[in-house]
Amino acid sequence: xxxxxxxxxxxxxxxxxxxxxxxxxxxxxxxxxxxxxxxxxxxxxxxxxxxxxxxxxxxxxxxxxxxxxxxxxxxxxxxxxxxxxxxxxxxxxxxxxxxxxxxxxxxxxxxxxxxxxxxxxxxxxxxxxxxxxxxxxxxxxxxxxxxxxxxxxxxxxxxxxxxxxxxxxxxxxxxxxxxxxxxxxxxxxxxxxxxxxxxxxxxxxxxxxxxxxxxxxxxxxxxxxxxxxxxxxxxxxxxxxxxxxxxxxxxxxxxxxxxxxxxxxxxxxxxxxxxxxxxxxxxxxxxxxxxxxxxxxxxxxxxxxxxxxxxxxxxxxxxxxxxxxxxxxxxxxxxxxxxxxxxxxxxxxxxxxxxxxxxxxxxxxxxxxxxxxxxxxxxxxxxxxxxxxxxxxxxxxxxxxxxxxxxxxxxxxxxxxxxxxxxxxxxxxxxxxxxxxxxxxxxxxxxxxxxxxxxxxxxxxxxxxxxxxxxxxxxxxxxxxxxxxxxxxxxxxxxxxxxxxxxxxxxxxxxxxxxxxxxxxxxxxxxxxxxxxxxxxxxxxxxxxxxxxxxxxxxxxxxxxxxxxxxxxxxxxxxxxxxxxxxxxxxxxxxxxxxxxxxxxxxxxxxxxxxxxxxxxxxxxxxxxxxxxxxxxxxxxxxxxxxxxxxxxxxxxxxxxxxxxxxxxxxxxxxxxxxxxxxxxxxxxxxxxxxxxxxxxxxxxxxxxxxxxxxxxxxxxxxxxxxxxxxxxxxxxxxxxxxxxxxxxxxxxxxxxxxxxxxxxxxxxxxxxxxxxxxxxxxxxxxxxxxxxxxxxxxxxxxxxxxxxxxxxxxxxxxxxxxxxxxxxxxxxxxxxxxxxxxxxxxxxxxxxxxxxxxxxxxxxxxxxxxxxxxxxxxxxxxxxxxxxxxxxxxxxxxxxxxxxxxxxxxxxxxxxxxxxxxx
Numbered sequence: 001x002x003x004x005x006x007x008x009x010x011x012x013x014x015x016x017x018x019x020x021x022x023x024x025x026x027x028x029x030x031x032x033x034x035x036x037x038x039x040x041x042x043x044x045x046x047x048x049x050x051x052x053x054x055x056x057x058x059x060x061x062x063x064x065x066x067x068x069x070x071x072x073x074x075x076x077x078x079x080x081x082x083x084x085x086x087x088x089x090x091x092x093x094x095x096x097x098x099x100x101x102x103x104x105x106x107x108x109x110x111x112x113x114x115x116x117x118x119x120x121x122x123x124x125x126x127x128x129x130x131x132x133x134x135x136x137x138x139x140x141x142x143x144x145x146x147x148x149x150x151x152x153x154x155x156x157x158x159x160x161x162x163x164x165x166x167x168x169x170x171x172x173x174x175x176x177x178x179x180x181x182x183x184x185x186x187x188x189x190x191x192x193x194x195x196x197x198x199x200x201x202x203x204x205x206x207x208x209x210x211x212x213x214x215x216x217x218x219x220x221x222x223x224x225x226x227x228x229x230x231x232x233x234x235x236x237x238x239x240x241x242x243x244x245x246x247x248x249x250x251x252x253x254x255x256x257x258x259x260x261x262x263x264x265x266x267x268x269x270x271x272x273x274x275x276x277x278x279x280x281x282x283x284x285x286x287x288x289x290x291x292x293x294x295x296x297x298x299x300x301x302x303x304x305x306x307x308x309x310x311x312x313x314x315x316x317x318x319x320x321x322x323x324x325x326x327x328x329x330x331x332x333x334x335x336x337x338x339x340x341x342x343x344x345x346x347x348x349x350x351x352x353x354x355x356x357x358x359x360x361x362x363x364x365x366x367x368x369x370x371x372x373x374x375x376x377x378x379x380x381x382x383x384x385x386x387x388x389x390x391x392x393x394x395x396x397x398x399x400x401x402x403x404x405x406x407x408x409x410x411x412x413x414x415x416x417x418x419x420x421x422x423x424x425x426x427x428x429x430x431x432x433x434x435x436x437x438x439x440x441x442x443x444x445x446x447x448x449x450x451x452x453x454x455x456x457x458x459x460x461x462x463x464x465x466x467x468x469x470x471x472x473x474x475x476x477x478x479x480x481x482x483x484x485x486x487x488x489x490x491x492x493x494x495x496x497x498x499x500x501x502x503x504x505x506x507x508x509x510x511x512x513x514x515x516x517x518x519x520x521x522x523x524x525x526x527x528x529x530x531x532x533x534x535x536x537x538x539x540x541x542x543x544x545x546x547x548x549x550x551x552x553x554x555x556x557x558x559x560x561x562x563x564x565x566x567x568x569x570x571x572x573x574x575x576x577x578x579x580x581x582x583x584x585x586x587x588x589x590x591x592x593x594x595x596x597x598x599x600x601x602x603x604x605x606x607x608x609x610x611x612x613x614x615x616x617x618x619x620x621x622x623x624x625x626x627x628x629x630x631x632x633x634x635x636x637x638x639x640x641x642x643x644x645x646x647x648x649x650x651x652x653x654x655x656x657x658x659x660x661x662x663x664x665x666x667x668x669x670x671x672x673x674x675x676x677x678x679x680x681x682x683x684x685x686x687x688x689x690x691x692x693x694x695x696x697x698x699x700x701x702x703x704x705x706x707x708x709x710x711x712x713x714x715x716x717x718x719x720x721x722x723x724x725x726x727x728x729x730x731x732x733x734x735x736x737x738x739x740x741x742x743x744x745x746x747x748x749x750x751x752x753x754x755x756x757x758x759x760x761x762x763x764x765x766x767x768x769x770x771x772x773x774x775x776x777x778x779x780x781x782x783x784x785x786x787x788x789x790x791x792x793x794x795x796x797x798x799x800x801x802x803x804x805x806x807x808x809x810x811x812x813x814x815x816x817x818x819x820x821x822x823x824x825x826x827x828x829x830x831x832x833x834x835x836x837x838x839x840x841x842x843x844x845x846x847x848x849x850x851x852x853x854x855x856x857x858x859x860x861x862x863x864x865x866x867x868x869x870x871x872x873x874x875x876x877x878x879x880x881x882x883x884x885x886x887x888x889x890x891x892x893x894x895x896x897x898x899x900x901x902x903x904x905x906x907x908x909x910x911x912x913x914x915x916x917x918x919x920x
Contacts, residue, residue, distance in 0.1 A: 001915070001919070003889055003890040003906075003907070003911075003915070005919075006890065006914070006915050006918070006919050007727045007728065007890065008659070008726060008727055008728075008729075008731060008736075009655075010654075010655025010656050010658070011655055011658040011659075012651055012654045012655035012658060012768065013768060014650070014651050014654050014655075014764070014765055014768045015651075016647070016648065016651060018612060018614070018643070018644075018647055018761065020611065020612020020613065020614055020615065020760065020761075021608065021609055021610065021611070023612075023760070023764065024141075024143070024608075024613050024760045025141075027760045027763055027764060028140065028141070028143070028760075031145075031763075031776075034775065034776070036145065036776060036778055037090075037145055037146060037147055037148075039776075039778075039779060040082055040145070040778055040779065041089055041542070043779055044082050044086065044087040044088065046087070047085055047086050047087040048085070048086055048087065049086065049087050049088075049089075049543075049544045049548070050078075050081040050086035050087070050088045051088070051089065051537070051543050051544050051547045051548050051549075052074055052077055052078055052081075052088070052090060052547065052548065052549045052550075052551060053091075053532065053533070053536065053537060053547035053549070053550055053576075053577070054074065054090065054092045054093050054146075054152075055070075055093075055529070055550060055551070055552040055556065055560045056093040056094050056095035056152070056154065056529050056532065056560075057070075057094060057095065057135065058094070058096075058098070058100065059094045059095065059096045059101070059128045059129075059131040059132045059135065059153075060100050060101060060104060060128075060131050061131070062134065062138065062603065062605065063135060063138045063139070063603070063604050063605070064586070064594070064601070064603060064604070065586040065602060065603070065604060065631050066553060066585060066586050067135075067139075067604070068142060068604040068620070069583060069586055069620055069625060069629065070551070070552065070553065070583065071139055071142060071144050072142060072144070072616070072617050072620040072621075073581075073583060073620060073625060073697075073699070074090070074144070074551055075090075075142075075143070075144045075145060075146075075617075075756070076617075076620075076621065076694075076757055077549070077551070077697065077756075078090045078145070078146075079145065079755060079756035079759065079778070080756045080782070083752065083755065083756070083780065083781050083782045084694075084781065084782050085781070089147065089542050089543060090145065090146040090147065091146065091147050091150070091151060091152055091536065091540065091542070091543060092136075092139065092144070092146045092147070092148065092151045092152075093152035093153065093154070093532065093536060094128075094131075094132050094135070094152075094153050094154065095154055095525060095528060095529050096125075096128040096132070096153055096154050096155040097124075097154060097155060097457055097458040097459065097522070097525050097528055098397075098455075098457065098458060098525040099189050099191065099397050099398075099455060099457075100397055101124050101127055101128055101131075101457055102120075102124060102455060102456070102457045103398075104127060105120075105124060105127060110123060116494075117456050117494040118491050118494045118495050120456060120457070121456060121457055121491055121494065124457040125155055128153075128155060132151075132153065136148055136151070138604070138605065141605075141608060141613060142604065142608070142613050142616065142617070143613045143614070143617065143759050143760055145759070145778070147542075152532065152535065152536045152540075154528045154529065154532075154535070155489075155490075156489075157485055157486050157487065157489040157490070158486055158535070158539060159531075159532075159535040159536070159539070160459050160486075160489065160490045160535075161482040161483070161485040161486035162482075162531060162534045162535035162538070162539055163459050163523070163527065163528060163531040163535055164459070164462050164478060164481050164482040164485055165478065165482050165534065166527075166531045166534050166535075166567050166571060167461070167462060167478070167523070167527070168462070168473065168475070168478030168479075168482070169570070169571040170412060170567070170570045170571060171473045171478070172473075172475065173416075173570065173571075174413075174416065175412055175413050175416050175417065175570050176410065176411070176412060176413075176451075176473070177410070177411055177413060178408060178409070178410050178411070178463075178471060179408070179409070179411060180343060180406055180407065180408045180409075181330070181333050181343075181406060181409070181411075182326075182327065182328055182329055182330050182332070182333050182343070182345075182404040182405060182406045183404070183405065183406075183407060183450045184197070184198055184393060184402050184403075184450075185349075185351075185402060185404070185405035185407065186395040186398065186402045187349070187350055187351025187364075187365070187400070187403065188351075188395055188398040188400035189395055189397060189398055189455075190349045190454060190455075191349075191453045191455050192407065192409050192450050192452060192453060192454065193395060193402060193450075197395065197396050197397070197524075197526075198393045198394070198395070198402065199393075199394055199396040200391045200392065200393060200394065201391070201392065201394045201399070202390070202391060202392070203389070203390065203391075203392035203394075204387055204388070204389050205232040205233070205369075205387065205388055205392070206232065206234050206369050206370075206373060206385060206386075206387055207230070207231075207232050207384075207385070207386045207387060207388045208230070208231060208232075208234055208373055208376070208382060208384065208385050209228055209229070209271075209274070209275055209382075209383040209384040210228070210229050210230075210231070210237065210299060210323070210376055210381050210382060210383065211226035211227070211228055211259075211261065211299065211380075211381050211383055212226060212227040212229065212243060212296040212298070212299060212305055212381075213226050213296060213297045213299075214226065214227070214294065214295075214296055214297075215295045215296055215297040215304065216294065216295040217294055218293065218294050220286065220290050220291060220294060221253065221262065221286070221291070221294065222260075225253055225260045225261070225262050226259065226260065226261050226262070226296075227243050227261075227262050227296050227307070227321045228261040228262065228263050228271070228319045228321055228383065229243060229318075229319060229321050229322065229323040230317070230318040230319050230323070231323045232388065232390070233328070233369075233403075234368070234369045234370075234372040234373045234376070235347075235353070235360075235365045235366070235368040235369050235372055236323070236325045236328045236329075237299070237300065237323070237325075237372050237376065238300065238301070238346055238353070238356075238357035238358075238359075238360060238372065239325035239326075239327050239328055239344050239345060239346055239347075239357070240305055240323055240324065240325050241303075241305060241306065241324065241325065241326055241336060241341050241344060242305050242306040242307065242308050242324040242326075242332075242335075242336060242339070242341060243305055243306075243308070243321050243322065243323065243324055244307075244308050244309070244310035244312070244313050244321075244322040244324045244331075244332075244335055245291050245307060245308075245309060245310070245313060245320065245321055246264070246288045246309070246310065246313035246314075246315075246320065247287070247288045247289040247309040247311075248287075248288060248289070249264050249265070249266070249287075249288040249313070249315065249320055250264070250265040250266070250285055250286075250287060250288075251263065251264055251265060251286055251287070251288055251291065251320065252264075252265045252268060252282045252283075252284070252285050253282070253283045253284050253285075253286075254268065254277075254280050254281070254282055254283070255280060255281050255282075255283050256277050256279070256280045257279070260283065261383075262291075262321065263319040263320055263321060264315055264319060264320020264321070265285065266315040266320070267315055267317075267318065267320050268282070270317070271319055274384065274386075275383060275384045276384075288309065288313075288320075289309060291307050291309075292308070292309050293306060293307060293308075294306075294307040299376055299379055299381035300359070300372075300375055300376065300379065300381075301358065305324075306339060306341065308324065308335050308336070308338075308339050310322070310324075310335040312331040312335065324336060325344070326341055326342070326343040326344065326406065327343040327344045327346075327405065327406035328345065328404045328405060328406065329404050330404065330447065333406060343406035344356065344406075345405050345406040345407070346360075347365055347403070347405060349454065350364075351364055351366075351403065352365070353365060353368050359371075359375060360372060360375075365403060366401075373385055409450050409452045409521075410450075410451050410452035410461055410463075410519075410521065411448040411449060411450055411451065411452075412448060412449040412451050412566065412570070413448050414443075414446055414447065414448050414449055414566065415448065417569060417570060418443065418444070420569050420573060421443045421565060421566065421569050422440060422443060422444060424565060424568075424569050424574055424575040425439055425443065425565070425575070426440075427574075427575065428575050428577060428578065428579060428580055429578065429579040429580070430579070430580050430581075431579065431580070431581040431582075431626070431696075431697055432582070435554075435557065435580055435582050438554075438557050439557045439561060439562065439565075439580070442557060442558055442562060443562065443565070446562075449524075449563075449566065450524070451523055451524045451527050452521040452522070452523070452524070453521060453522050453523065453524055453525075454521055455522055456494070456522065457522070458522030458523055458525060458528070459490050459522060459523045459527070459528060460490055460518075460519065460521075460522055460523070461519045461521050461522065461523055462477070462478060462481040462482075462493075462519070463518070463519040464477060464498055464502060464517065464518050464519070465516065465517045465518070465519070466508045466509075466510025466511040466516065467510060467511040467512065467513060467515050467516075468510040468511070469510075470508075470510040471519075472508060472510075472516070476503050476506070477502060477503065477506070479503075480501070480503045481493075481501060493518065498516040498517050498518040499514075499516060501518065502516060526560070526562075526563040527563065527567070529560050529563065529564070530560065530562075530563030530564045530566060530567045531567055532564065532576075533545055533546065533547070533564060533567070533576035534567075534571075537576065545576065546568070546574065546575060546576050546577055546578055547576060547577050547578070548577070548578050548579060549577060549578070549579045549580070550564070550576075550577040550579075550580050550581070551580075551581040551582070551583070552582060552583075553582065553583055553584070553585065554582045554583065554584055554585070555585075556582065557582065561580055561582075564576045564577070581697055582626070583625040583626060584625065584626065584627045584628035584629055585628045585629070586628075586629050586630075586631050587628050587629065587630050587631065588600040588602075588630065588631065588632065589630050589631070589632035589634070589635075590630075591628075591630060594631075602631050602632070602633070604616060607636060611636055611640055612760070613760060614643065614757075614758045614759075614760050614761050615639055615640055615643055616636075617757055617758060617759075618639050618642065618643055618703070618757060618758060619635060619636055619639045620699070621699040621700065621703045621757045622639055622642075622699075622700055622703045623700060624700060625699070642703075642707055643758075643761075645707070645710060645711060645715065646706065646707070646710055646750075646754070646758075646761075647761060649710040649714055649715060649719070649750070650747060650750060650751070650761075650765050652719055653714075653719075653743045653744075653746055653747040653750075654747060654765065654768060654769065656719075656722065656740065656743055657740050657743050659731060660737070660740040660741075660743075660744055661770075661771055662741075662771055663771065665732070665737050665740065665741070666737075666741045666744075667734070667737050667738040667741045669788065671734075671738070672738045672741070672742070673735060673738055673846045673847070674795070674845050674846055674847050675718075675721070675847055675852065676738045676739055676741075676742050677791070677795055678795045678796075678798075678799045679713055679714075679717075679718045679742050679746075680742050680745070680788075681788055681795050681796060682709070682713045682796075683709075683713075683742070683745065683746055683749060684785045684786050684787075684788060684792070685785070685796075686705055686706070686709045686713075686749075686753075687749060687753065687783050687784070687785040688785035689701070689705045690702050690705050690706065691753075691782060691784075691785070693705065694756070699757070702753070702757065703757070706750065706753060706754060710750070714746070717803075717806075719743075720854060721851055721852060721854060722739050722743070724851050724854070724891065724893075725739050725851070726739055726740065726743075727891075728890070728891045728910070728911065728914070730914045730917055730918050731918065733914075747765075747769075748769075748772075748783070749783045751765055751766060751777055752777065752780055752781075752782055752783055753782065753783070755777050755778065755780075759777075759778065762777050763776055763777050763778065798840075798841055801838055801875070802841055802852075804874070804875040805832065805834065805838075805841070805875050805876050806852065806853060807875075808873035808874055808875050808876050808878055809830055809832060809853045809855075809878050810853075811871075811873060811878075812871050812873065812878035812879075812880050813825050813828060813830070813853075813855070813880055815871065815880075816828065816880035821880060821881070821882060822880065822882055824892075825853075825854050825855055826854065826855065826856050826887075826892050826893055826894065827856065827882060827883060827887075827894055828855040828856065828857075828881065828882065828883055829855065829856060829857035829858070829859065829880075829881045829882070829883040829884070829894075830853055830855050830857070830858055830859070830878055830879065830880055830881075831858075831859040831860070831861045831867070831870070831878070831879040831881070832849075832858070832859075832860060832861060832876050832877070832878055833860070833861030833862065833863055833866055833870065833876060833877040833878075833879075834860075834875075834876045835863070835876075838875070838876070842860055850893075855883070856883040856885070856893045856894035857883045857884075857894070861877070861879065866879070867879055869881075884896055885898060886898040886899070888906070888907055888908040888911055889906040889907060889911075890907050890908075890911040890915070891908065891910070891911050893908060895908035895909075897909040904916070
């Protein structure tokens with residue numbers, strides 16, 4: 001008889017190698033065929049809702065690692081919630097309007113001016129849908145489960161109709177107004193920008209000091225004094241209409257050679273150093289308030305420059321005399337308005353100087369810097385020119401510098417309901433907690449929201465104008481436009497005349513002839529995405545408003561989090577979300593932003609093609625996503641090794657339970673051996689730790705808890721000692737069935753807790769398991785930790801010591817192996833001597849300590865009679881000797897019972913009994 005055939009070796013057709021790049025698409029095809037998303041929703045219908053509302057990625061380009069991080073985090077949360085008592089639908093969405101799509105078409109050779117607006121918009125729409133299809137296939141490849149056949153898309157008519165209603169409701173409450181004031185203007189985009197569309201980059205700028213001669217000193221100062229201003233934007237000098245001074249500052253008149261200058265006293269030393277004055281004297285001091293309405297002369301034009309009192313003036317830099325161009329600065333605009341000075345902005349949409357800047361018309365503003373500086377120098381007004389590099393606002397799309405420019409724009413008044421916004425923030429749960437302070441401060445300090453854009457690819461601002469220029473926004477007009485958009489889409493605005501868009505028979509006292517015009521600006525794309533709580537959450541029957549959670553990158557505190565909060569509070573008085581969770585950015589291994597020009601980009605598609613989506617997902621679960629995350633090939637290599645260990649653990653558990661039927665073979669906890677009870681307790685501990693981590697969105701804790709359990713309790717301990725039972729004992733031996741019970745429970749548990757992270761792998765294994773009813777593990781619930789009472793506490797305490805002792809025994813065995821005392825550990829007899837304080841851990845029970853230490857013989861020594869060669873280790877003393885007896889041909893233990901059985905003389909009595917019982 002070949003005794004190898006009598007061993008109950010593992011049997012599994014679950015492959016050791018994942019081959020994920022090839023296997024995952026097959027699994028995803030199966031999900032598609034079975035309609036897994038729909039089946040999950042049907043299973044959880046009637047449970048309490050948990051809605052994670054998807055922040056729409058922009059429909060342009062392939063996915064980058066930031067997309068992958070974001071979507072996997074969302075998917076893990078939604079999957080976990082659907083397995084823990086919630087109905088958790090997930091509706092993905094896309095942001096589809098805005099400049100990048102217009103620009104993409106231009107880059108492809110589309111000549112905008114050769115097409116009507118409606119034709120060009122149709123091209124933009126087609127391009128957006130092509131990008132959605134591309135990104136959708138990539139998101140699905142990552143394994144993100146959602147309603148991919150019915151996503152929300154901001155260009156769809158129903159969404160646009162809802163957005164119009166949001167605008168109308170805000171207008172009805174008086175929050176929408178049109179006004180002339182400086183806004184961020186992008187010459188490269190030829191449009192106004194919101195704060196959320198601004199990023200800061202270093203820029204080299206001219207730094208000039210300019211003298212303005214006093215024209216009328218009002219008896220306060222003489223006409224031979226000059227106000228000295230400082231600016232880094234020489235091109236705005238032609239727009240200068242005033243000089244601002246702080247009413248509380250002390251100012252000095254400084255004589256330098258034959259000239260006299262007025263500057264703030266606190267900045268005198270700074271200015272002297274900057275300009276390089278060597279011989280100067282202070283002639284007198286006066287208070288800023290004394291200078292109110294003094295008139296200076298513009299250095300280039302026959303124009304007055306009025307001195308105004310402004311609290312915005314600081315003594316941190318410059319001269320304390322602030323060049324004031326109301327058309328190019330927010331503070332400048334408001335201080336000038338208080339003095340009844342209108343804004344002057346001699347620059348067009350493209351950033352080119354107009355004829356309102358004589359001598360510089362036709363120059364691009366950046367080129368005008370040099371021309372203006374030379375003109376100032378020519379008239380003797382330029383007192384110092386140098387260059388500085390400073391942080392300067394740029395258009396986040398084109399990466400080009402922006403300017404402040406006074407234009408007529410539509411605004412949403414934040415000031416009108418700022419207190420409600422701040423209250424809503426206080427009632428929101430933030431993860432991480434610092435997000436609350438960040439959003440609160442942003443909302444507290446932000447100005448009114450410029451919502452108009454001078455583009456064509458977007459949702460039109462639904463405003464009509466009467467013949468007398470009066471804007472018309474009423475419940476009646478908003479309802480009609482919304483109805484038209486819902487039926488025909490927003491292209492209707494560009495295809496029809498104003499009268500066709502107004503309600504039938506509409507009249508207005510401002511249009512005696514019945515003539516109307518319509519607004520040509522479109523809405524800021526942040527108004528689009530900021531309206532999703534109505535266009536998606538309220539619009540769809542399968543979702544609820546407010547959402548339980550919004551989850552996006554930390555840049556969305558000024559973006560989507562902010563715009564969504566603004567519109568929701570404006571129309572309904574509360575936030576659109578109960579909780580906000582943010583993640584950091586993905587960087588390269590050096591901590592740099594990924595860039596094609598640097599060549600440090602790692603894309604999700606490459607990772608999935610080489611390693612698999614589950615490796616990408618496991619990596620996401622392993623990182624501290626609340627901070628910026630570094631990405632490198634070594635990260636994925638490390639995670640791949642963890643995956644391999646987890647997969648092999650699952651495979652071993654499955655292989656050793658192939659003949660186990662849980663409905664007939666399970667052993668109750670109270671009937672298990674002590675060692676099995678201990679591992680079962682540790683399994684419950686792991687369940688509790690993992691579920692708590694999932695609830696708190698601490699996925700790295702899930703990753704470490706599962707990995708530690710697989711490598712610690714299982715691979716290096718329980719599964720190692722289990723071989724002597726599950727391979728060797730008879731099929732239905734009580735000890736074997738007890739171990740199989742623990743193994744089977746562990747396998748099912750690991751699969752379920754890993755499903756949010758590794759859905760492909762867990763579903764693949766699920767298909768190999770007999771005796772489970774559900775066709776997919778995604779149709780199951782998370783296990784709940786059992787409370788095993790005081791016995792569990794005692795087991796934890798006892799095994800904490802036993803595992804320390806086991807570590808000492810393993811060290812001693814390794815040393816004996818090195819010294820050639822033994823070969824394999826089964827050749828050994830170990831004698832363990834414990835201090836009196838620890839002797840209780842070896843109390844008589846069912847623990848087979850030879851099996852526990854994976855040796856052939858075990859003896860307990862005495863403290864006062866330790867034989868020579870005993871090693872004193874950290875916890876106990878251990879003697880390793882070669883065991884007496886011969887090696888059993890079947891179980892490989894050394895036994896003195898070899899040869900006692902006539903039928904099976906090469907077996908120990910245990911193996912002989914098994915073979916005679918099962919293989920006679």
